[in-house]
Amino acid sequence: MTQKELLFxxxxxxxxxxxxxxxxxxxxxxxxxxxxxxxxxTDEDTLLKxxxxxxxxxxxxxxxxxxxxxxxxxxxxxxxxxxxxxxPSVASHPLADTMTVPCLCxxxxxxxxxxxxxxxxxxxxxxxxxxxxxxxxxxxxxFTLASHLRGNDLFMDMYDDEDYVHDLLxxxxxxxxxxxxxxxxxxxxxIAVVDPLVSQISSSHFEEFLAEPYTExxxxxxxxxxxxxxFVCGDATRNIEVMCKTAPDSISVDENVDILAAxxxxxxLCESNSCGMYGKSWMCPPYIGEIETLIQQAKEYQxxxxxxxxxxxxxxxxxxxxxxxxxxxxxxxxxxREKMAxxxxxxALYLAAGGCGICSRCAKLDDQPCRFPQKALASLEAYxxxxxxxxxxxxxxxxxxxxxxxxxxxVLFHEKEV
Amino acid sequence: xxVLTEISxxxxxxxxxxxxxxxxxxxxxxxxxxxxxxxxLLSGMSVIGEKFKNNEVFVPEVLVAACAMNMGAALLxxxxxxxxxxxxxxxxxxxxxGDLHDIGKNLVKMMMEGKGLExxxxxxxxxxxxxIDAAQNQGCQVICCSALFTTTMGVMEEVVKAAETAGxxxxxxxxxxxxxVTQDFCEKIGADKYTPDAxxxxxxxxxxxxxx
Ligand code: B12
Numbered sequence: 001m002t003q004k005e006l007l008f009x010x011x012x013x014x015x016x017x018x019x020x021x022x023x024x025x026x027x028x029x030x031x032x033x034x035x036x037x038x039x040x041x042t043d044e045d046t047l048l049k050x051x052x053x054x055x056x057x058x059x060x061x062x063x064x065x066x067x068x069x070x071x072x073x074x075x076x077x078x079x080x081x082x083x084x085x086x087x088p089s090v091a092s093h094p095l096a097d098t099m100t101v102p103c104l105c106x107x108x109x110x111x112x113x114x115x116x117x118x119x120x121x122x123x124x125x126x127x128x129x130x131x132x133x134x135x136x137x138x139x140x141x142x143f144t145l146a147s148h149l150r151g152n153d154l155f156m157d158m159y160d161d162e163d164y165v166h167d168l169l170x171x172x173x174x175x176x177x178x179x180x181x182x183x184x185x186x187x188x189x190x191i192a193v194v195d196p197l198v199s200q201i202s203s204s205h206f207e208e209f210l211a212e213p214y215t216e217x218x219x220x221x222x223x224x225x226x227x228x229x230x231f232v233c234g235d236a237t238r239n240i241e242v243m244c245k246t247a248p249d250s251i252s253v254d255e256n257v258d259i260l261a262a263x264x265x266x267x268x269l270c271e272s273n274s275c276g277m278y279g280k281s282w283m284c285p286p287y288i289g290e291i292e293t294l295i296q297q298a299k300e301y302q303x304x305x306x307x308x309x310x311x312x313x314x315x316x317x318x319x320x321x322x323x324x325x326x327x328x329x330x331x332x333x334x335x336x337r338e339k340m341a342x343x344x345x346x347x348a349l350y351l352a353a354g355g356c357g358i359c360s361r362c363a364k365l366d367d368q369p370c371r372f373p374q375k376a377l378a379s380l381e382a383y384x385x386x387x388x389x390x391x392x393x394x395x396x397x398x399x400x401x402x403x404x405x406x407x408x409x410x411v412l413f414h415e416k417e418v
Numbered sequence: 419x420x421v422l423t424e425i426s427x428x429x430x431x432x433x434x435x436x437x438x439x440x441x442x443x444x445x446x447x448x449x450x451x452x453x454x455x456x457x458x459l460l461s462g463m464s465v466i467g468e469k470f471k472n473n474e475v476f477v478p479e480v481l482v483a484a485c486a487m488n489m490g491a492a493l494l495x496x497x498x499x500x501x502x503x504x505x506x507x508x509x510x511x512x513x514x515x516g517d518l519h520d521i522g523k524n525l526v527k528m529m530m531e532g533k534g535l536e537x538x539x540x541x542x543x544x545x546x547x548x549x550i551d552a553a554q555n556q557g558c559q560v561i562c563c564s565a566l567f568t569t570t571m572g573v574m575e576e577v578v579k580a581a582e583t584a585g586x587x588x589x590x591x592x593x594x595x596x597x598x599v600t601q602d603f604c605e606k607i608g609a610d611k612y613t614p615d616a617x618x619x620x621x622x623x624x625x626x627x628x629x630x
Contacts, residue, residue: 081516081518081543083516083569083570085516085567085569085570086516086567086569086570089516089517089518089542089543090518091518091542091543152481152520152521152524155477155478155481155482156478156481156482156485158478159432159478159482200476200477200478200521201476201477201478202475202476202478202479205476205478235473238473
């Protein structure tokens with residue numbers, strides 16, 4: 001598995017041998033070669049040179065190409081104020097005094113503003129490092145873009161003229177789609193939608209104004225067979241859940257977010273279809289049943305037998321090795337269920353790792369009943385079990401050395417007959 | 419419910435028009451102007467300020483409330499002048515050069531106006547010279563600098579130096595704030611006052627003006 005594939009695997013929410021690494025070098029990239037922010041963001045050769053230096057130095061699994069939230073705004077008529085130490089800022093808001101929504105014919109085109117420069121660098125990066133490094137194209141999120149265009153009055157509009165805000169956000173969403181299309185065509189693997197302002201509003205405002213635009217945007221990016229990420233700056237802890245519900249492939253946060261609180265939410269959110277299995281199998285949500293009911297069911301058992309499989313990998317990128325171990329786990333869990341059924345009683349619950357895996361294509365996809373109800377396996381996670389806590393409780397190791405991968409499975413049962 | 423409580427509650431919901439009507443009603447009922455301001459507008463705003471600090475309400479909620487406060491306060495202003503209630507002081511505020519984050523600065527400004535200060539808004543991307551100019555030529559007693567970047571915080575030190583060079587350091591007070599700014603930083607650069615949020619910033623500015 002290449003470095004890039006390791007990141008893709010994480011974006012598909014598969015278990016990876018290690019966490020992928022995406023150093024967020026934007027104008028800092030310039031610092032590495034002695035160039036200032038304005039030079040990096042306005043000169044093609046400087047930008048490319050800086051990004052290649054980042055790639056050489058940090059050996060990233062994924063790398064953003066340009067982080068300038070003002071790229072679209074500049075094309076759409078905002079004046080920019082340039083600085084040596086940071087990206088430019090928006091200095092004027094074209095819609096500040098006119099409550100209008102621009103015509104869709106004004107959406108950015110590849111020859112406008114600094115797009116020719118950015119698109120060229122994207123193509124060159126793809127050619128030079130794209131084989132091994134996943135490339136991120138960053139677009140300005142609809143809410144921040146709307147505030148660039150309208151200014152801070154946008155916040156007041158959310159109270160005084162909701163319809164206007166919806167219309168303006170729709171325009172900005174279409175802008176996001178147009179930008180994504182251009183970036184994908186230039187070879188980007190992941191589109192990151194960056195919206196710092198999301199940290200400044202309540203969850204109910206998010207649901208009222210941003211849930212739809214974001215769902216639409218992420219679905220669009222996915223329909224182009226690309227990955228996406230929802231970037232937010234500032235303390236957006238309370239909004240992580242509503243952000244997840246717009247179904248991005250991943251969420252990117254900064255140090256202001258309470259990472260443990262956020263993880264609790266993302267762990268539970270099967271609906272965000274992070275593993276890609278939501279709605280694809282009888283043994284996965286939503287068909288497996290309500291999470292609360294499943295947790296309750298699991299809690300009714302008195303005993304649990306936990307077992308694990310440790311797979312040896314060639315290196316930390318050995319994706320095939322990981323898949324092999326996954327298959328071995330499914331086979332072992334199947335054998336436990338078939339050969340040891342008499343030990344656990346008829347009402348035992350057999351849980352394995354990462355969904356069912358008995359059939360290569362679940363009958364559910366063809367609207368047919370389960371082919372092997374006696375063999376079908378749900379995952380520990382589907383029943384709300386936190387596998388790393390379970391491992392600790394069972395006195396087993398979750399991580400078993402470098403270049404290994406460990407899967408867990410369990411049988412829950414009543415009478416202690418083993 | 420007394421009209422003052424009604425003012426406070428509607429302000430918290432950001433109902434600017436109703437707040438304006440109620441303030442007019444209170445004036446007509448003969449309630450002293452200072453009391454309308456303190457027990458109606460400012461009491462409502464301090465509830466919002468507190469909730470904002472505790473992460474219970476967010477920027478849009480605070481902005482609409484502050485807007486309602488300012489609409490009410492606009493009715494009181496001419497009366498205060500008549501009654502001889504003087505402005506609490508005059509300050510200028512701006513986001514420093516290279517920085518255009520102005521949400522926090524605007525909140526601070528609105529809170530200061532609510533507390534009866536006259537505020538000159540220098541906008542964003544403000545050079546040290548522009549602050550000094552406002553102090554020298556518009557009679558601002560306090561210079562307030564906001565910065566949201568670790569890279570633009572340094573400009574605040576330049577403002578302090580520029581005040582020294584201009585020979586007005588003993589005549590003006592300099593306040594600093596914004597997410598990355600700390601008490602330590604304030605002391606290090608030789609500024610006079612740091613506070614972490616808009617409500618305390620407004621109180622502190624009033625105090626500084628009194629002291630001058
Ligand atoms: C909203 C926001 C934006 C908005 C700004 C909209 C606007 N008109 O202001 C937008 C989307 C435009 C934006 C753009 C950018 N941003 Co920004 N942004 C933020 C964010 C998420 C919140 C800031 C905010 O408004 N908070 C709400 C207000 C109410 O809080 P506040 O400003 O702190 O103010 C309060 C107090 O500090 C105090 N206060 C404020 N001023 C003063 C003054 C005085 C005198 C006193 C006493 C008190 C005081 O009272 C206020 C109310 O209680 C922060 C994250 C963060 N943690 O702060 C990043 C953040 C500041 N941004 C950041 C960056 C990098 C950028 C960009 C460069 C991104 C890019 N690559 O393009 C651009 C460039 C902008 C520029 N050149 O100026 C970084 C800065 C990193 C650094 N090392 O400095 C941050 C920290 C995010 C991050 N973690 O990366 N951003």
